[in-house]
Amino acid sequence: GEDVEQSLFLSVREGDSSVINCTYTDSSSTYLYWYKQEPGAGLQLLTYIFSNMDMKQDQRLTVLLNKKDKHLSLRIADTQTGDSAIYFCAENFASGSARQLTFGSGTQLTVLP
Amino acid sequence: DTGVSQNPRHKITKRGQNVTFRCDPISEHNRLYWYRQTLGQGPEFLTYFQNEAQLEKSRLLSDRFSAERPKGSFSTLEIQRTEQGDSAMYLCASSLRGGGEREAFFGQGTRLTVV
Numbered sequence: 605g606e607d608v609e610q611s612l613f614l615s616v617r618e619g620d621s622s623v624i625n626c627t628y629t630d631s632s633s634t635y636l637y638w639y640k641q642e643p644g645a646g647l648q649l650l651t652y653i654f655s656n657m658d659m660k661q662d663q664r665l666t667v668l669l670n671k672k673d674k675h676l677s678l679r680i681a682d683t684q685t686g687d688s689a690i691y692f693c694a695e696n697f698a699s700g701s702a703r704q705l706t707f708g709s710g711t712q713l714t715v716l717p
Numbered sequence: 718d719t720g721v722s723q724n725p726r727h728k729i730t731k732r733g734q735n736v737t738f739r740c741d742p743i744s745e746h747n748r749l750y751w752y753r754q755t756l757g758q759g760p761e762f763l764t765y766f767q768n769e770a771q772l773e774k775s776r777l778l779s780d781r782f783s784a785e786r787p788k789g790s791f792s793t794l795e796i797q798r799t800e801q802g803d804s805a806m807y808l809c810a811s812s813l814r815g816g817g818e819r820e821a822f823f824g825q826g827t828r829l830t831v832v
Contacts, residue, residue, distance in 0.1 A: 608759070639823075644828075645825055645826075646721075646723075646808055646823040646824050646825040646826045647760070647808065647810075647823040648823075649820060649821070649822060649823075652820065692759050692760075694759070704750075704762040704765065704773070705750075705752075705760070705762065705810075705821060706762070707759030707760050707761075708759050709757065709758055709759050710757075710758075710759055
């Protein structure tokens with residue numbers, strides 16, 4: 605079945621770049637997403653990429669997609685302490701009449717001063 | 718505030734009691750989703766509505782769970798005879814069909830604790 609894998613933890617120093625990686629299994633996904641979740645809060649959509657794209661840049665965020673290897677990454681430039689959160693990768697896959705999101709377990713990003 | 722709104726934010730209930738949660742989606746969004754998130758995990762799909770029609774249900778949604786969206790606007794999720802294993806964050810999301818599938822916006826969630 606569909607499966608999304610992420611590493612659990614990442615620590616970086618403030619000002620450095622962070623790279624969060626994700627692998628997915630469903631080759632029919634049309635969009636892949638990155639969500640951010642702060643403690644006790646819901647999910648905030650950060651960015652998404654269409655499956656026929658290789659890269660998308662949005663201010664400090666860069667998403668890279670390697671469709672052949674089913675690998676997605678999120679790079680955060682100039683990481684700040686406010687970026688500390690859990691980051692979820694998600695793919696949308698077709699099930700019945702609509703597409704559902706399948707999420708990874710999340711990567712806890714800790715930004716050290 | 719025009720985001721997805723969920724109420725209550727927190728609910729503590731005794732095992733065996735029934736609970737009901739409410740979700741108000743973004744007003745023009747015709748698709749509404751319920752997800753469940755347990756500690757240390759990503760959200761898992763429970764069910765999906767397009768307007769008032771419930772079109773998909775996960776096998777995670779046991780007979781004790783029922784969801785409605787009577788007028789195609791707000792939705793309720795009811796859990797009957799709660800069990801400790803139902804303790805989780807229940808998240809609602811909405812999107813707009815026809816292009817908006819790209820973007821599903823989530824509410825803040827309702828955290829359920831069954832004691």
